[in-house]
Amino acid sequence: MDEDAVELRRDVPPGDAALVIDGVAASSFRLVVDRLRAAYPARDPHHVEAIVLREWEAFSAGRPLVVPAAVEEGAREILEQQPV
Secondary structure (H helix, E strand, O other): OOOOOEEEOOOOOOOOOOEEEOOEEEOOHHHHHHHHHHHOOOOOHHHHHHHHHHHHHHHHOOOOOOOOHHHHHHHHHHHHHOOO
């Protein structure tokens, strides 16, 4: 797959915008937790967040689908400081 393939999904409500990255729909952690908390208001919010984290870990198998841009910047700083 094209590692640069990112598209905005049009079938989600505004404010719930999800991206499709490498063929996988992605949404922000906060939006997912907020939607689930709204759908399950009787559940402990911390429990809902813990479930999302557990599912993310199971889905991702330890390899992130996306990383914040600052991660790349930090990696560059480390690589520039290391001898070749």
